[in-house]
Amino acid sequence: MRCFVRLLVLNITLCLQFGCLNRPELPDAPPGASPNQTVVINFEHFDRDRGVIWLRLHNWTAWSIRVPTQFDLDMLATTTTPAKVPVLDLRYYLEPYDPTSRVQLTTRSGKKHPFDEPAHPPVPEIHPSDLLSESLIPRSESVIFPVPKEHLARNVRLSVTFRYEWENLSVGSLEGPVHSVYYRGVDLPDAVQAEIR
Numbered sequence: 001m002r003c004f005v006r007l008l009v010l011n012i013t014l015c016l017q018f019g020c021l022n023r024p025e026l027p028d029a030p031p032g033a034s035p036n037q038t039v040v041i042n043f044e045h046f047d048r049d050r051g052v053i054w055l056r057l058h059n060w061t062a063w064s065i066r067v068p069t070q071f072d073l074d075m076l077a078t079t080t081t082p083a084k085v086p087v088l089d090l091r092y093y094l095e096p097y098d099p100t101s102r103v104q105l106t107t108r109s110g111k112k113h114p115f116d117e118p119a120h121p122p123v124p125e126i127h128p129s130d131l132l133s134e135s136l137i138p139r140s141e142s143v144i145f146p147v148p149k150e151h152l153a154r155n156v157r158l159s160v161t162f163r164y165e166w167e168n169l170s171v172g173s174l175e176g177p178v179h180s181v182y183y184r185g186v187d188l189p190d191a192v193q194a195e196i197r
Contacts, residue, residue, distance in 0.1 A: 037061045039162060041183040044144050046192045051149045053192065055183060057090065057160060058142040064165040065137050065179075067091075068172055070129035088135050090145040090160050096123050097157035099186045123156050134171045137162075149196050152185040 039061060044054040059065050068091040106112050137143055152158060159180045163169060169176045185193070 039065060039179070039181045041158075041160065041181055043183075043188055043192070046149070046189075046195070047146075048195065052146045053149050053152055053188070054144050054146055055158075056142050056144045057137070057181065059137045059139060061164075062139055064139055065162045066134045066165065066167075066171050067137060067143075067160060067162045069133050069135045070131060086135075086143045088143045088145050090143075091128050091132065092126075092145075092147070092158050092160045094123050094126055094151055095157050095159065097155055097184050097186070099154045099184075121150070121153055121155075123153075124151055126151070132172045136165070149192075152183075152188060153196050154185045154193060156185045158183045158185075
């Protein structure tokens with residue numbers, strides 16, 4: 001039995017080292033494209049005076065994407081941004097997210113690691129504008145967009161839908177493939193999370 005196990009381990013090791021497993025060939029990305037094709041949302045900054053969190057949506061794909069935008073002129077009228085960074089009022093959706101850890105250790109003294117999550121406010125209900133448009137974000141470009149701080153508590157996950165430039169469906173439609181990118185309140189810097197109640 002030991003001999004069989006040793007031979008099996010040796011065989012697997014050799015296969016992994018010399019590539020005897022069949023791996024599919026991936027097509028090359030278009031010239032100038034990032035090898036990691038992705039769309040992501042990152043934290044940009046927190047405007048404490050206005051209670052607004054600014055997020056940046058990056059299009060790190062080889063193609064342009066279309067995103068839904070609405071018209072909240074009050075939010076955008078007082079916006080100041082770094083040079084050449086477009087500001088959009090992206091339509092986003094909020095959904096519940098459970099930030100509790102799946103594993104929690106309790107010491108003999110009764111301390112828990114990580115600590116229990118405090119009670120969170122309910123996920124806010126948002127009522128998007130009926131006036132919807134779409135904006136094109138070229139490949140390797142980004143935009144920033146504002147989110148009221150109450151919309152990113154630790155128990156909230158924000159999502160933005162998008163479509164690639166070749167998909168002939170409206171970004172406001174849920175027909176056909178709909179792509180989404182997410183940002184969670186737990187991903188905010190700790191100092192910003194402390195400001196949200």
